[in-house]
Amino acid sequence: MILPKKAYLNAGSGSGFYALYAFDRALQDAEIHNFNIVKVTSVLPPGAQIFKNKRPGSYELLPGAIAFSVLSKFTSSDVVSVNNIGIIAAAVSVALPVNRNEVGMFFEASGYGDQMHYQRIAVEMAEKAMSDRGLKIAKIDYISAEIELKEGEYAAVVASAILI
Numbered sequence: 487m488i489l490p491k492k493a494y495l496n497a498g499s500g501s502g503f504y505a506l507y508a509f510d511r512a513l514q515d516a517e518i519h520n521f522n523i524v525k526v527t528s529v530l531p532p533g534a535q536i537f538k539n540k541r542p543g544s545y546e547l548l549p550g551a552i553a554f555s556v557l558s559k560f561t562s563s564d565v566v567s568v569n570n571i572g573i574i575a576a577a578v579s580v581a582l583p584v585n586r587n588e589v590g591m592f593f594e595a596s597g598y599g600d601q602m603h604y605q606r607i608a609v610e611m612a613e614k615a616m617s618d619r620g621l622k623i624a625k626i627d628y629i630s631a632e633i634e635l636k637e638g639e640y641a642a643v644v645a646s647a648i649l650i
Contacts, residue, residue: 489531490554490649492546493592495538495578497645499633505561508642512559512631516644521553526649528556528615530580530590534649538629546650554649558594558608561642565635575601576643577630579608581615584622591615592647601630 496518500511513519530536547553558576565572576596583590593611595604605628616623631643 490534492535492650493530494540494648495629497629497631499631499643501639501641503639505640508640509561512642512644516646518646518648520549521547521551523553523555525557526554528592530592532587532589536580556592556594556647558596558645560596561640563640565637572635573600573632574598574641574643575604575630575632576645577601577604577608577628578645578647579612579626579628581612581623582625584624588621601632605630
């Protein structure tokens with residue numbers, strides 16, 4: 487059984503002439519590019535600590551290690567989207583319980599639009615999930631990234647909670 491004790495919130499953006507390369511640059515910007523990321527669902531273990539904008543597990547994860555992550559990502563090359571918005575964004579929120587012996591919740595959101603839009607969506611989902619579970623919220627935090635789309639390039643955004 488693996489029960490993480492820490493979660494690192496990081497976000498980044500990148501662009502390039504290939505979708506996967508743009509995604510890799512976004513991972514680099516978020517400083518999570520040297521890990522093999524395995525996507526997990528939305529539960530923060532009881533008592534886990536949250537760290538924001540810090541390199542995940544500087545002394546705990548070695549390059550190439552498998553890292554479990556709540557991951558929000560979006561990649562596009564469409565300069566003008568359906569809503570005429572040339573920006574993409576990704577966000578991850580985390581709701582921390584009043585009682586540290588209870589679980590918290592992560593939620594992710596991404597797509598066309600600015601990061602404030604996806605921050606709101608991720609926060610609203612976390613609030614609802616905590617309410618559905620009958621849990622009181624002590625604090626909600628989030629991390630996000632956005633990038634403007636450019637003609638002839640792919641752009642990518644990531645927001646992540648790496649669980650260690």
